[in-house]
Amino acid sequence: MKGIGIDIGGTNTKLIVMDDRNTLLHAERFHTMAARGRADFTRRLAAAVKRLKKAWDPVSIGIGAAGDVDPDKGLIRFSPNLAGWRGVSLTRPLEKAAGLPCVLENDANMAAWGAYELELKRKYRNVIAVTMGTGIGCGIIMEGKLYHGANGSAGELGHSKLDRSGERCHCGGKGCLEAYCGSYAIMRAARRGIKDPGAFTAAYSEPGRKKFNTICLTRAADRGHRAACGIWRDVGENLGRGLAGAILFFNPDCVVLTGGVSRASRHFLDPVRKVFSSQQIKTPFARLKLVVAGNADLGVYGAALLGMDNFLRGKK
Numbered sequence: 001m002k003g004i005g006i007d008i009g010g011t012n013t014k015l016i017v018m019d020d021r022n023t024l025l026h027a028e029r030f031h032t033m034a035a036r037g038r039a040d041f042t043r044r045l046a047a048a049v050k051r052l053k054k055a056w057d058p059v060s061i062g063i064g065a066a067g068d069v070d071p072d073k074g075l076i077r078f079s080p081n082l083a084g085w086r087g088v089s090l091t092r093p094l095e096k097a098a099g100l101p102c103v104l105e106n107d108a109n110m111a112a113w114g115a116y117e118l119e120l121k122r123k124y125r126n127v128i129a130v131t132m133g134t135g136i137g138c139g140i141i142m143e144g145k146l147y148h149g150a151n152g153s154a155g156e157l158g159h160s161k162l163d164r165s166g167e168r169c170h171c172g173g174k175g176c177l178e179a180y181c182g183s184y185a186i187m188r189a190a191r192r193g194i195k196d197p198g199a200f201t202a203a204y205s206e207p208g209r210k211k212f213n214t215i216c217l218t219r220a221a222d223r224g225h226r227a228a229c230g231i232w233r234d235v236g237e238n239l240g241r242g243l244a245g246a247i248l249f250f251n252p253d254c255v256v257l258t259g260g261v262s263r264a265s266r267h268f269l270d271p272v273r274k275v276f277s278s279q280q281i282k283t284p285f286a287r288l289k290l291v292v293a294g295n296a297d298l299g300v301y302g303a304a305l306l307g308m309d310n311f312l313r314g315k316k
């Protein structure tokens with residue numbers, strides 16, 4: 001059995017074909033160009049899917065998209081990353097064009113499903129998966145199924161408040177978890193805490209990529225730079241506090257961290273664990289596994305796998 005996975009991002013749309021043994025068979029991408037409008041995008045996506053169907057004979061399509069997604073109706077309610085698209089129906093046009101069943105989820109939910117299947121091999125039934133990128137996304141697996149909530153909006157952990165008069169968040173509010181642990185927030189702290197960003201970048205950025213970014217900050221911490229280590233410690237402490245609330249509430253078997261910022265986890269996992277062990281209510285933390293995902297593309301893999309899972313559930 002094979003399935004198509006799609007990840008619609010602000011810059012690129014990725015498409016893969018994989019089989020139910022988790023083997024990647026094909027991968028491609030095109031520029032999303034959301035500003036050209038949704039009709040133009042849907043037409044290009046449908047053409048790509050039709051071509052993949054002919055070449056690979058898949059049974060299903062799964063799509064992950066950034067933003068506020070309605071999984072029941074298969075539409076993007078709103079996405080700030082996609083030129084402000086509102087009410088864009090995706091599953092129906094694709095089902096019509098390709099004649100395949102199609103599921104749509106928010107990209108953090110797809111990454112959570114990818115983590116559940118590929119990283120955890122379905123070993124844990126209750127999972128919180130946190131995607132650490134520019135923002136903080138979160139997907140919830142409850143008793144082996146994606147949990148959506150009343151209208152598909154479960155998992156907005158990134159905008160739970162740590163401090164109501166705290167740092168500015170991209171959502172317009174203040175003091176959200178994301179305003180401390182999203183990459184933009186980490187670099188805001190770095191601009192304050194690193195005295196000479198020019199010299200810092202020259203000393204610590206990746207060879208050939210002189211950029212003052214979280215990679216540079218990680219490389220500095222690798223070499224013991226005090227301010228850089230302190231910034232990552234703060235990230236861990238705030239992430240720990242945000243996660244602790246979710247763990248007390250949900251008592252998961254496992255928390256998975258994924259996304260670009262999780263690559264720096266060696267510099268912030270200890271503070272996260274310290275926050276967990278300092279909780280007065282111990283039981284929800286006693287058997288908790290804290291895992292950092294190795295696969296960087298869980299979103300698009302999760303999309304393909306959830307599509308196939310949905311296909312099988314439909315057959316039962």
Ligand SMILES: [Zn+2]
Pocket residue numbers: 158159169170171172173174176178179
């Ligand atoms: Zn926020």
